[in-house]
């Protein structure tokens with residue numbers, strides 16, 4: 672039995688979302704999470720943040736915590752979230768899984784706003800050096816669920832250079848002051864989901880406000896990509912339906928990650944019935 676109900680098809684990628692993703696490398700969906708979901712997730716994140724702070728794992732009030740899915744059923748339920756997964760498969764197709772997940776909490780820095788250059792990067796490390804193509808291949812995307820209010824700049828916003836996903840390099844200010852040309856903060860209210868191409872030049876930023884920033888990042892990529900954090904989710908396979916289990920990295924055997932059978936990819940089997948044009 673699959674969790675996925677055909678009613679999720681109403682959340683498929685719209686033409687406008689596809690156009691924005693292709694052109695700018697990102698788009699945002701407001702109210703992807705209800706206020707109740709935001710509250711419940713925030714409570715779990717706050718508990719984790721307090722525990723990590725006490726353990727000395729949040730230096731400078733910033734927590735970067737990977738492999739968080741096993742920490743709560745609420746995190747697990749977002750892996751195949753019905754308002755989001757249809758947009759992910761409409762972009763990447765069906766041979767996908769969650770290769771990476773991290774949560775980031777950025778407490779107020781106590782510093783005044785300044786002009787230091789942020790840590791601009793494309794995702795996936797050596798992929799950007801060792802794959803020879805221009806532009807680089809997309810390979811994966813992340814969905815960032817904003818739990819706190821970053822609808823104004825200066826709140827530790829996620830920053831992007833729109834359209835830069837098609838550029839292998841961007842000019843960064845050499846003297847370390849200011850941001851690349853065209854860079855903008857993404858202004859996201861609580862409950863917003865921001866979908867971004869892994870190639871877009873982006874940066875996490877200092878929090879100059881008095882509101883602690885909290886975001887959950889879910890990275891989806893092709894099944895032949897290795898995990899980018901420990902992803903110790905194997906213990907969740909038994910309690911998961913086949914599609915969720917696929918998204919948690921299950922497969923029949925090694926070859927099936929490259930040349931999947933229907934057993935490897937129940938998402939494809941489901942799509943064959945409900946959205947056949949995607950199942951090819």
Ligand SMILES: O=C(O)CCC(=O)C(=O)O
Nearest residue numbers: 775828829874875876888
């Ligand atoms: O904290 C942020 O807003 C940026 C996160 C980031 O750089 C990433 O997920 O690759």
